[in-house]
Amino acid sequence: MMSPMPTPNEETGRSRPMTARRVGWRGPLAAAALLVAAVNLRPAVTSLGPVLEEVRADVGMSATAAGLLASLPAVCFAVIGVAAPRLARRYGAAGVVALAMAAIAVGLALRPLAAGAALFVAVSVLPLAGIALANVLLPVVVKERFPGRVGGMTGLYSMSLNLGASTAAAVTVPLTGAFGGDWRAGLGAWAVLAAVAVPLWGLLARDRSGTAGRAARPADPGPVDPAPGRRLARDPVAWALAAYFGLQATAAYVVIGWLPQIFRDAGLSAEAAGLLFAVTSLLGVPLSFALGAVAGRLPNQSGLAAALGLFGLAGYAGLWAAPAAAPWLWAVLLGVANCSFPLALTMIGMRGRDGATVTRLSAFAQSTGYLLSIPGPVLVGALYQYGGDWRAPLALMASLMLPQIAAGLLAGRDRQVG
Template structure:
């Protein structure tokens, strides 16, 4: 979905008269259509579940006491930061380097679509390894190479940088896979997921805004790209720690 939107918005805007409002309005219409199938479900009344004696959940984990949970939360937040910066600013980096708007949109689509095949491969590989840290390092290395390319030759190697950053963004399915692997029980997975994602998304909020401020203040992309690369280093470090064979229930009780 994100790849299609990135690739066709610019030519579709041109076909609709060149107003960017019209190009974006198409996706608003689709969002409205997507709501319609849910309306019958909203109208249904689902009875409250009847408590079953002896089926109560176990004690709630003190998840904040788990170092693995914190490592996974920070990893989740940093990979989300990188993804949002890429989705929000990469096309503008290419545009400022002289790449046409339509091509910049297709390059973003390439970055997004890389996650489709790798989202099937990475979880399978990760689940067979006792330590997912090596995968974290490989994805991080792809991100660093992509940022280096954006800094040194953004237009000349644009397609390669788009592919590399697309591979780096696959830290997202890896993070979700590790959430399922770092807890022993269903309730433990649910609590770890809630902690890692809520904390992680909060951590990701400043990233795209900070990149915009740095771009505006410095007048170029050198400083923002340096920030992106710098953030990749702690992402690799905490991801390596989160990938260790640890169980949050053992740490949090």
């Protein structure tokens, strides 16, 4: 009897069951690795604030050093993130993320052991460097591993990021209490969570059959572009993404750093101010997933960017006019507006034609955006200090929503870079 014609899989030497078995475990592993990594992208920052007073007293940290520490994340994200594409080309995106998770774990374990303020600030650079690299490369892994579900997977890991941030802010003080009031143990405990991510990403990096397991390069590279970075820097879509990312980061850092104080200065108790701030963070958990899923199904995200900007404009206007009149409403409006972060990540993933382009675009948009975001919180603090109230700072933040909307309209158009 004549044997049947081989299937395409048989012609390549792989049977259908083997292909299914080979592919089957990679998706869940990549999804689990993404979620665990995302949870670890903010505890290094948000766990410190609740115990900063105790940290300053123990290590002899001045207010100036504390201010430097507050600005350190944006500086690290901007400066170190630009190295991510080069490292990814050499070691693969998954391999670099595995190293980033290890840096976060080691840094969080060593930071509480620092004896002085200078050493504490210096050691803090290590976990922030790991976060900077992972910030840039997670959208790349999403593009490579889930090319048909960029929006949904971006929303899922953005939700995990928000969950990690809010959990660290809420749980660090109880953890410190559980360890007898020792803030060093309360902060150091977050290293365990980062350590869990290392073997997952190590396994993903060893998977050489997937594009995420090796340096991001096309199978047929064709002519070599001698200056992809300079070409990207001349692309108006890339600049629109960078501007949108930077302006939303400015708003996020102002909310994180100053919103509780705004409510306290309006006459609310410290407990109420903390609860209102928690609302802005926790809203991002479900909304990030929903927004990413919706944005990923739309070829044009300009309308979403404009809508989020209008929420922010309304929230700042309400705080400016009557902060104590409807504080829950203002907190909800700003919480919705802060979901521009997952939208920015989704747009980065969708504007690149392939994984290599997304790598460069993510590094450019995030690094440039974080550089743009550094002056905002400082200027807000200066206006508050010299003006004596929040009217000028809030007017500034409301006005910044207008260029954010404009940048979002340009970045959200159905265009691709590269």
